[in-house]
Every structure is written in C-alpha cells, then in structure tokens.
Amino acid sequence: MKRIAAAGAAFVAALAAYAAWTVTRPYAAFTGAANVDIPKRTGTRQIARLLVAHGVLRDPFPFLLLKAVRPSARLQAGEYRFTRPASPAEVFDRIARGDVHFHEFTVPEGSNIFDVIRIVSKLGFISENEIRSAVHDPGPIRDLAPSAASLEGYLYPSTYRVTRQTTARQITRMMTDQFRKVWAKLDRRLPVHEAVTLASLVEKETGLASERPLVASVYRNRLRLGIRLECDPTTIYAALLEGRYRGAIYRSDLASEHPYNTYRHAGLPPGPIASPGEASLRAALDPPASEFVFFVAKGDGSGGHRFSTTLAQHTAAVAEYRRGRQIKQARALP
Template identity: 60%
Template sequence: MRFSKLLLPAFVLLFLAAAVLGAALFVPYSGFGKETFVDIPKGTATRHMATLLRQAGVIRFDWQFLLARAIRKDARLQAGEYRFHTAASVWTVFDRIVRGDIFYHQVRVPEGHNMFDIANTLEKQKLIPAEVFLKVARDPALIRDLDPQAPSLEGFLFPSTYRIARHTTAEQVCRMMTDEFRRVWKELNPAPETDIHTIVTLASLVEKESALPQERPQVASVYANRLRKGMRMDADPTVIYAALLENRYRGAIYRSDLDKNHPYNTYRHAGLPPGPIANPGRAALEAALRPAETKFLFFVAKPDGSGAHEFTTDLTEHNKAVLNYRRGAPQH
C-alpha cells in the first residue's frame, strides 16, 4: 500500500514531464508571426542552428531543437535556405532540415536576355553577385564540345524558368542553363552537318529583332539571304552588344557607337558577329535552322506599334518603308 502511494506521484510526475516534452516537440509554436527565411550555412553547428531558428521566430527556445537533436542523434542536418510560412512544431522544423526541404528561388530568363541581363537578375534576387556570374559566363568551357568557336557561353544559356537554391554556385547555374540548351537542341534535330556556331549566332539576332513569333522565320530569311550575298547585317542589337562588352552602353545607340570599329558592329563588318549577342529561345533557334524561303533583304518596323515589320527585297522599297515609319504613316 505504501509502495502504491509512492508510485502514484512518480507516475503523475512522469506523465507531466512527458506531456511537457511532447508539447515542446510536437505542438506548433503559437508565437510564430509572419513568413520568414532562415539561411543555414554549410558547417553550422546544431546549437547555432537552434539560435538562428529562435531569432527568426520559428521556435521558442533553443533547447527544444537541441532536444530533438538528442532524440535523433544520427540524423544529418542539411545546410540551405528554409522558408517558414506557417506555425510548425519543433519536430516538424527539425524533420524539414533533416530532409533538406530547402527553398528554391524562381529565376526567369526571358528569351533574348543576354548574360549581362541574367547576371543582373541573379544579383537582384541576392543569389549570385553579377561579376561572379559573368566571370563564369565569359568562359566557354562548358560548351566547348558543342561549339569550339564560342567566345563565351552567350547564346547557350537557355531561356527558361529555373529553380535555384541559395548557395548555388555560378558554375552550377551556368551548367543548368547549358544543359537545358543541349536538351532543346537535340529535340530540334539539326542535320549532322549543321554549323551550330552560325545557327546560334543567327538565332540570337532573330530573337532580338522579332517581337512577333510568326515573323521569326522571315527575319531569319533576311539574314540568311544577306549572308549568302556577303552583305552586312546592319543590326542595331549587335551595336548595343558591342557597347555592353566594353561597358559603354548608355541606353541608346549614338553615332559614335555606329562608327566604332568593333568586331560585333555589323554596320562596319560584313557577315555575322563573332558570336551570339543574346540567348535565343526554341522558336528563334528553329527559325534559324529552317528560315522561310524568301528573297527579302530588308525589314523595318511598321509605324502602328504592333511590333510587326515591313519586309522588302530592294533598297528603294526599304527606304520608302523607313520613310513611312519615320512619318508614322500607315503602310499600304
């Protein structure tokens, strides 16, 4: 009887302790406020992880996380950036970090963006400093097997939306993008004798000069016809790209830019520029591979703001179209 009287309080205490510990581990934190991100660098000690989570308002006490660690001492906690948008229990938080349920940033690379645009996007999203990305993008090593003539990765950083985790390196991002290019290029099924350097460079011009998808094969035909005749491309985007390469682009093209004797200036040099001037999408690549069969040699924007172009076969007709554009008159 006396033993039973001693056992009852001990049982009650044990039950209460279990209830407290259970609540500490399995009840969502009521003090959680708003969405927050916690960055756990590689090599972070468990004790410091607990502090980071508490300071971010994800858990109430450090010891709760350390208790979970003591119970799951063999679990491997993974570094990375974690997003917490609802109240969660310490056990759930701990489990997410064990599973490596890290947050991925959506990085959109639109068709026609160049490596400078991509670098700025990554920097704005605080993922990779622009210069760090550009240092890798300027090295064509990742696509040397595809295009031995490539001066950089420009043209091969395929436009798409990428899921990029914090602490992803510039090399890893460039590999994601060039791998996506390889996948799409294979699907396009180019002929074995296709000169990929010429096609990707041509496609980059098509991408920059055509706002309407349906016009891309025609724009490609203009440049293909000019190439066959040994004419200059006379493409404004190449002048802009030359200025970007020399860090002198001021948001518009000036006479000094047109007069600049730069290899990418297609007003000064016949044929295509030394390499792509942007990263073309699938439709532009397809247009460059299979341009429309036309005799067009010129095009100029229509003055109606539609993004469409007037295509012509000789300089006289082209000059008329240019005059109409400058006057803002409708095309006939």
C-alpha cells in the same frame, strides 16, 4: 513499494505527455516571416539557437529533445523560410528533410550576359563579380562551341530555382544544361555556334513569333548573296561590349570597326549577341524560302516589320516609317 512504483510510473507518463505536448505545440508568438540560414557543419545546439534567435522557436529544449530521441536524423544545411507558427517537431522535420527555401529568377528570351549578370546578382547572395566571372567562362560549352569566348547565347532563357548555397558557376551550368536539352531535340542543320549566333539576331530583331522565320530568311538570303547584314542589334551589342552604348544608335556606332558591327563587316558577327529561345533557334535552322533581303519596322505600334525584295521597295517602306514618326512627333507637341 507499489505506491512508489505507481508514483514513478505516473511521473514518467506525465513527463512523456509534457514532452509530447511541448514538441507538437506551434509557437503562437511567431509572426511575419523568417529566413534561417544554417551553414554547413552547424551543430544541433547552434541550429536550435538560430531558430530561437529568429523567433521560430520559443526555446531550444524541445528541438534538442527531438534530436535526442531521433539521433539518426541528419539536420541539413541550407536556408529555411518560415511563414507561419510551427511546432518544434514540424521545424525539426523540415530541417531533417532538407526542405530548403528556393529562390526563383527568370531570364527572358533575348537577354544578353549583361542582363544575366544584373538578374542573378539581384538574388542577393551572388555578387556581380561572381556571376560576371562565370558567364565569361566558356568551359561549360567548350565541346559544343570551341570558338566561343563566353557563354553568350548559351544561357538558355527560362525560369530557374536555386538555393542560397547555389554558386554562380552552378547557375551557369544549369542554364547551359537547359540549352543542351533544347538543342538536342532540334533538327540541327547548322553548326551550333553559327545557328545560335543567327538565332540571337532573329531574337533581338523581332518580338513577334510570326516574323521570326521571315527575319531568319532575310539574313540567310543576305549571307548567301554576300550582302552585309546591317543588323542594328549587333551594333548596339558592339557598343555594349565597349561600354559606350548611350541608349540609341549614333553614326559613330555605325562607323565602328568593332567585329560585332555588321554595318562594317560582312557575314555573321563572331558570336551570339543574346540568348535565343527555341522559336528563334528553329527559325534560324529552317527558315522558309523567300526572296526578301530587306525589312524595316512598320512603326505603327504593332512591333511588326515590312519585308521587301528590292531596294526600291525598301526605300519606300523606310520613307513611310519616317513619315509615321514625324506625324507621331507632331501630335505629341502641346
């Protein structure tokens, strides 16, 4: 009897040792990388089969064994990325923790809703139609900007991390929430829609941080004096909205009666034309005092502009810009 008991104990010990070995041994045959998408309400057996099918585990038994000895562990839905051999225990723990794979996307300052649609749809799990519908729903900022027709200007430029389960509307909510955080810490001297609209013009006009306050001062001065803004980016945006932008501004664009064309309509356009960053928002809210009412690109490759207080100064600056372009074109000829 003692021998039988001893044999039984030895067998149990051997079985336990084998179980411990099989659940802690990395699957050496795994190579490359694998993304495993576990839908909601997927059972343990199906999860194990998915892991085997993707080459993460050799067979389902060790994974099922772990669930049997840890029945309270909740295996969570999501996308999991594996890039090295892992033991069944490591795989099980990751899924129990919900250590899902995150996808990153970056929306640069000055991006408009067309850019956001393109950037987000490139993630591969949100369609263009889904994100297009979301960015055209102003619901997330209705309390801030009741007159907003879309989320243009309020999709704050930054880097975001999302999972495969994140929806298009959750993404736009994340982006507008980030806008709220930035807006809350600013000296809010203008109504939000007016400030964001002006800041979006500043953002699109110059890429130089040092120039943003000056550009904002030019527009504030022109608004105060009743001079049309004649902002090229608004004309481009009008063409984009009508689906007729051809990569350059034509006379027909300048003559367009579209509400966003500030060559034809005085005052600010009906809304933002892009997502401004914090620096442009600050410039729009508190521009420096100046008498500048004109500016034109230097055309020297610096990205800078010449600012003028009179039409005569501006005309001379425009002539210099055109001469510079002609010289460059002549040098480019064979």
